[in-house]
Amino acid sequence: MRLDIEQLTVRGIVEDITLHASDEVVGIVGPNGSGKSTTLRCVYRALTPDSGAVLVDGRNVAGRKDLARELSALTQESQVEFDFTVAEVVEMGRLPHARSPSRDRALVADALATVDVTHLASRSFLSLSGGERQRVLIARAIAQQPRVLVLDEPTNHLDIRHQLDVLALVRRLGVTVLTVLHDLNLAASYCDRLYVLDEGRLVASGTPAEVLVPELLAQVFHITAHIVRHPTSGAPQLLFDQEVVA
Numbered sequence: 232m233r234l235d236i237e238q239l240t241v242r243g244i245v246e247d248i249t250l251h252a253s254d255e256v257v258g259i260v261g262p263n264g265s266g267k268s269t270t271l272r273c274v275y276r277a278l279t280p281d282s283g284a285v286l287v288d289g290r291n292v293a294g295r296k297d298l299a300r301e302l303s304a305l306t307q308e309s310q311v312e313f314d315f316t317v318a319e320v321v322e323m324g325r326l327p328h329a330r331s332p333s334r335d336r337a338l339v340a341d342a343l344a345t346v347d348v349t350h351l352a353s354r355s356f357l358s359l360s361g362g363e364r365q366r367v368l369i370a371r372a373i374a375q376q377p378r379v380l381v382l383d384e385p386t387n388h389l390d391i392r393h394q395l396d397v398l399a400l401v402r403r404l405g406v407t408v409l410t411v412l413h414d415l416n417l418a419a420s421y422c423d424r425l426y427v428l429d430e431g432r433l434v435a436s437g438t439p440a441e442v443l444v445p446e447l448l449a450q451v452f453h454i455t456a457h458i459v460r461h462p463t464s465g466a467p468q469l470l471f472d473q474e475v476v477a
């Protein structure tokens with residue numbers, strides 16, 4: 232399914248952002264405060280842009296009542312305030328769909344197993360560690376069976392094994408994924424294409440190899456990086472100098 236962000240502008244925070252993703256994993260990277268989360272908030276409709284539009288399969292997301300069946304989001308605000316069990320939290324992913332108890336149970340069990348939290352199913356969500364919570368919220372997003380998945384720093388709180396697991400899983404889903412990632416090496420390994428934001432503007436887009444070049448990394452992130460190829464995957468990987476660029 233196709234996701235198009237067209238000339239999105241939000242109150243001096245982001246300006247004129249255009250982005251396309253279609254059955255691929257697209258990453259948004261950029262320094263703190265560059266407008267990544269603001270852009271995603273417009274996609275999952277937590278924010279209404281001042282101008283521009285977000286289209287899912289060619290239809291504007293504004294006012295679409297059926298969007299929750301097609302788009303799911305793991306956001307910085309995806310918190311669970313009340314004392315639900317892990318299984319109940321994941322089952323919430325089924326709410327936008329017509330209910331079918333046996334099918335819902337199977338999908339919840341699958342989602343729990345996929346992110347390695349089956350053993351936590353009857354635990355209170357509030358009793359979990361940060362990384363366990365993050366995996367449960369990813370399970371909820373998967374249980375929703377979206378055709379577009381929006382993720383704001385999905386690897387937050389995860390140990391390295393679960394970072395790799397979650398991003399590999401996200402790729403295997405075979406749906407359109409738009410994800411904010413801070414770790415440029417993970418972004419280079421798991422994203423088909425990257426968009427780079429700096430001070431609210433889009434400054435580069437393309438494959439990781441096209442985008443993650445020393446000049447751009449110095450200009451946008453103020454770092455010096457040496458680019459090497461991963462010996463098995465061939466993905467570009469960055470080795471950072473300790474000194475920052477002024």
Ligand SMILES: Nc1ncnc2c1ncn2[C@@H]1O[C@H](COP(=O)(O)OP(=O)(O)OP(=O)(O)O)[C@@H](O)[C@H]1O
Pocket residue numbers: 244261262263264265266267268269270
């Ligand atoms: N509601 C708001 N009112 C005023 N400023 C805002 C608001 N929301 C975001 N901002 C500002 O807009 C800028 C972009 O914020 P945003 O959260 O989109 O950045 P980000 O790229 O996701 O950052 P980070 O990497 O730190 O998570 C920041 O300077 C932030 O303080």
